[in-house]
Amino acid sequence: SQQGEEDPQALSIQEGENATMNCSYKTSINNLQWYRQNSGRGLVHLILIRSNEREKHSGRLRVTLDTSKKSSSLLITASRAADTASYFCATDIRETSGSRLTFGEGTQLTVNP
Amino acid sequence: NAGVTQTPKFQVLKTGQSMTLQCAQDMNHNSMYWYRQDPGMGLRLIYYSASEGTTDKGEVPNGYNVSRLNKREFSLRLESAAPSQTSVYFCASSLYDRNTEAFFGQGTRLTVV
Numbered sequence: 001s002q003q004g005e006e007d008p009q010a011l012s013i014q015e016g017e018n019a020t021m022n023c024s025y026k027t028s029i030n031n032l033q034w035y036r037q038n039s040g041r042g043l044v045h046l047i048l049i050r051s052n053e054r055e056k057h058s059g060r061l062r063v064t065l066d067t068s069k070k071s072s073s074l075l076i077t078a079s080r081a082a083d084t085a086s087y088f089c090a091t092d093i094r095e096t097s098g099s100r101l102t103f104g105e106g107t108q109l110t111v112n113p
Numbered sequence: 114n115a116g117v118t119q120t121p122k123f124q125v126l127k128t129g130q131s132m133t134l135q136c137a138q139d140m141n142h143n144s145m146y147w148y149r150q151d152p153g154m155g156l157r158l159i160y161y162s163a164s165e166g167t168t169d170k171g172e173v174p175n176g177y178n179v180s181r182l183n184k185r186e187f188s189l190r191l192e193s194a195a196p197s198q199t200s201v202y203f204c205a206s207s208l209y210d211r212n213t214e215a216f217f218g219q220g221t222r223l224t225v226v
Contacts, residue, residue, distance in 0.1 A: 033214060042117075042203060042217035043156075088155060090215075100163075100171065101146065101205075101215055105155035 004032075004089045004104030012110040019076040021107040023089030024069075030092040032065055032072050033101070037086045046074075046087075081113045115139050119204050119218035126194040126225045134189040134221050136204030144207045145187035146171075146215065147179060149200040156203065162187055194225045 007022045023032070031050045035043040049056045049065045049072065056063045062075040076083055086106045093100060120135045138145065143164045148156040148171075158171030160179040168179050176198060178190045187206075191198060201222050205215040 040220075042219045043205075043215075045214035045216070048214055100158060100161050100169075101207075102158060102172070103148070103156040105153065 004091050004102065006087070006089055006104045006107045008107060009105070010108045010110070012112065013079055015079060015081055015111055015113050017079055017111075019079050019083070019109055019111070021074045021087055021089075021109070023072045023074070023104055025072075025089075025091045025104075026070065027091075027093060029067075030094050032063075033090045033092065034061075034063060034072075034074050035088045035090060035103075037088065037106070039085075043088065076109075079109075079111045081111050083111045084109060117204055117206055117216050117218040119202075119221050121221060122219065123222050124224070126191075126223065128195060128225060130194050131190065131192050132194065133191075134202055134204075134223075135186070136188065136218060137186045138204075138206040138216070139185065140206065140208070140216065141184070142206035142208050142216075143184070144209070145181065146205040146207075147177075147187070147189045148203045148205065149173065149198075150203060150220075151200050159189065159202075194223075196225045199223060199225045 004025045033048045034046045037043045047058045060077045065072045088106045090101045090103045117138045146161040147159040157173045162168045162181040165184045180188045201220045204218045207213045207215040
């Protein structure tokens with residue numbers, strides 16, 4: 001089963017509004033990362049938050065992490081039509097052979113002009 | 114600035130045929146990954162290589178083999194393709210084995226008929 005689960009699966013908002021996406025996971029992590037995917041393209045890294053961090057900002061992005069609840073949220077402020085994409089959370093899990101990234105199923109964000 | 118390069122971009126196979134997907138990165142990264150992405154399923158890890166000379170199974174390794182040819186290259190082989198392997202395949206790499214972002218290739222769209 002997927003380690004990370006995003007909520008909601010789809011989100012449609014108007015330009016200028018804020019978009020919030022949530023991610024829950026199951027096991028202990030090294031860090032949690034958010035990626036964006038435009039239709040038909042590869043994934044692009046947005047932001048990484050370490051397990052000992054609670055909040056991180058990057059431009060219009062704000063990420064929070066609550067390790068006690070095993071959850072994270074991604075907030076995109078003042079959204080633009082160009083933000084339309086799928087957003088994925090990925091958990092970095094430490095294993096004996098190394099670490100690996102496990103992805104959730106994603107949130108499809110549509111920003112209407 | 115090539116980053117992560119995957120070949121081919123598109124491929125159609127008949128059931129039972131074999132093929133190898135190639136991936137190369139020019140960022141001197143230690144870790145490399147192969148994922149598949151199916152509609153509504155997010156990305157699922159097939160195999161990963163934490164460092165040159167090591168490979169490990171991910172969530173969905175059945176029907177695939179991998180080779181970490183050298184630090185730059187990580188190939189994925191389908192020995193006997195099945196329609197269930199129709200998917201988009203992504204290769205990714207990261208610098209260290211934790212707390213670093215992954216860089217993705219543009220994907221290989223594979224159809225097995």
